[in-house]
Amino acid sequence: MRIELGKREFRLLLDLIYTGNWVLNSQRGPDRIGEYDAVASKIFAFCREAGMPQLAVMDGGTGYPSEAYAAGGIHEAIMDYEDTVFFNILAEELARRDLQGLDVDGANKVELDALTEKYAEEFANNGIDNIVVHGVDD
Helix, strand or coil: CCCCCCHHHHHHHHHHHHHHHHHHHCCCHHHCCHHHHHHHHHHHCCCCCCCCHHHEEEECCEEEECHHHHHHHHHHHHHHHHHHHHHHHHHHHHHHHHCCCCCCCCCCHHHHHHHHHHHHHHHHHHCCCCCCCCCCCC
16 A cells, blocks of 8 residues: 655644544553554654654664654644533532432423533633532542
């Protein structure tokens, strides 16, 4: 198979591969999915050929993201994504808790969506500043 990419497209592909592998493997510890690591390494090995040698560290024929790549803003983008997912899940889980006993996946879906939106607005305005958890020792 042959795929032709311009320099900008290749750079975007690196970001997609890195973030995808991060989502799939970063929390797995020793149980990483090696196939994803292998594909990511294979693509990062093309950095030199693509005119971006500073973005990869080579070990034999295997490429790894360099410190320059990792420090180039990709982790900020990942953190933005993680924050958004965290607050979206938290908003819906709190709304489901508050509507316990109702058919929130059916007849009461409108109520669920409305309450989820209220929580989302609160988090957008105040983050976690107004969250209080009872039962946790100081």
